[in-house]
Amino acid sequence: MKIDRLETHDRLQYFIEDQHKTIWKGADDCLKKNADSLKIQDKCHYVYLFAHPRTCDDGVNKRLLWQPRLTKPKAQTNSYLFRAKSHTDEVEICWLLPPREHWSQYDQGNVCESNWCAWSINQFKFNRKDLEKSFPDDLTEEQAMQIFKSILLDSIATRNEILTV
Numbered sequence: 535m536k537i538d539r540l541e542t543h544d545r546l547q548y549f550i551e552d553q554h555k556t557i558w559k560g561a562d563d564c565l566k567k568n569a570d571s572l573k574i575q576d577k578c579h580y581v582y583l584f585a586h587p588r589t590c591d592d593g594v595n596k597r598l599l600w601q602p603r604l605t606k607p608k609a610q611t612n613s614y615l616f617r618a619k620s621h622t623d624e625v626e627i628c629w630l631l632p633p634r635e636h637w638s639q640y641d642q643g644n645v646c647e648s649n650w651c652a653w654s655i656n657q658f659k660f661n662r663k664d665l666e667k668s669f670p671d672d673l674t675e676e677q678a679m680q681i682f683k684s685i686l687l688d689s690i691a692t693r694n695e696i697l698t699v
Contacts, residue, residue: 565583587612611634615627
């Protein structure tokens, strides 16, 4: 079988751009449309955006599940973590960790080469403590718990107001 290099390159470029758009669209939606994310941003100067792909019920397709968080989770393979400044478009990458069985595909010189993935994989393998280290201005666990309690109490109060109307 003869491969047309230009067509293959075009497909690769499309794939890379499509993946990039999908991830950033998901992060943007989680940041700006997710109710929990918006509540966190109202009470904190940052929010973590944690994403992990999951296989759909059809067993073939995958979807990205997005979770806003107040504290930095433990690093795990097949996950992405971003940190956003509340109520802005400022988002920074904390890690991009593909599934372990795909790691070699992200090495330099390979089709899916990615500096961010390669760095994340290297940190995960050899420097996980630094990868998981909180930012200097992160909340303590106790402060995060207080914010979660406050969000929960606000939700209960709002629900009670709706029920009494």
